[in-house]
Amino acid sequence: MLHIIWDLMTIEFVIVTGIALIFGTWVGFYAAKPRSLKGKHVMITGGSSGIGKYLAIECAKNGAHVSLVARNPALLEEARAEILKFASAAEQKVSCFSTDVSGPYEQVERTVLQAEEELGPLFLLANCAGYAKAARFEDTSVEEMKKLMAVNYLGAAQFSRAVISGMKGRREGSIVFVSSQGGLCGIYGFAAYAASKFALRGLAEALAMELKPYNLTVTVSFPPDTDTPGFAEENKDKPEETRLISESAGLFSPETVAKLLLDHSLKGKFISTVGLEGFLQSTVCAGMSPVTSFVDLLIQVFSMGLVRLVSAFYLFKFDRIVVKCMENRDKKKRSL
């Protein structure tokens, strides 16, 4: 009996994947026309390092003027010089703004105003500034919880709030949020971090509905572990459990994450994922997120049950990791 159900589900999956692939090829190559960035102004918070910096490089390659927002002025200048090398035209500009995204709102507004004076009206805002702190919940200070929320969530919310009226008036533009695969399912060691990344999804969904009539799109990216300076920092004191569980979604380069994110954003896709696990996870977590891709909707409709089953295997594996790590720690303690 069980194997008949399994066979039926497999057949269903193969048919759906087949249809999706044919449609996907058609839509991907012929129908979906990405918007052009030539001469447009793109603002990237967290643009001086990691995913944000590579996103800036991609935008520069596509002919955009780029404004970078981060705290450290030296790092900003360094990134500016690197990004300029990738500009496709001599008149392209890259400007730096040393602003804390979690600082006072007046400062955020001033940064946006100044950047628009220098580089023109904003076409795309990418909220990449953020950080991760991996620790068991009882080892996480309340201060750290507040800071994660202030930088990862409020930072993105304040910048979005500051650019929206202008974009609505112009009837063109796009907002990008960088969440995380840890913003789709809560895992060991990421309690405080996950909350800040889940929050971004709620914001993005509501905003997408508000902005759609104004021809504005919202994209939220859910990257897996990405090889950046921020990732190296997070690894210094990351619990073994968090590392092992995260690893099951793979490790990707910031170039890959940034390229996909820009492509998805310019095509108006709401969800941007990287890798097979990322795609499967976004499928099972599709919920009531906006429908921006017919192919994705088709895949979600026909494979949701099966992918949920696959997710149960992953969760089972994660629980095993947690138990194993606990046993190993106990063993070590006893041998001391």
Ligand SMILES: NC(=O)C1=CN([C@@H]2O[C@H](COP(=O)(O)OP(=O)(O)OC[C@H]3O[C@@H](n4cnc5c(N)ncnc54)[C@H](OP(=O)(O)O)[C@@H]3O)[C@@H](O)[C@H]2O)C=CC1
């Ligand atoms: N790397 C990874 O494995 C993953 C990362 N992400 C998310 O992607 C985003 C980028 O991460 P990643 O590229 O690894 O990080 P990096 O640490 O390499 O870069 C972070 C950037 O954000 C800036 N930044 C940090 N805090 C603030 C602040 N308070 N105000 C203004 N700017 C700030 C940093 O500059 P400065 O310090 O000078 O301010 C820097 O430019 C983050 O939101 C992260 O949570 C999501 C999934 C996986």
Ligand SMILES: CCCCCCCCCCCCCCCC(=O)[C@@H](N)CO
């Ligand atoms: C059918 C379902 C399949 C799903 C399998 C995949 C499950 C992945 C678990 C979560 C991975 C969390 C990575 C967070 C990376 C991150 O945000 C930090 N590195 C930040 O710097």
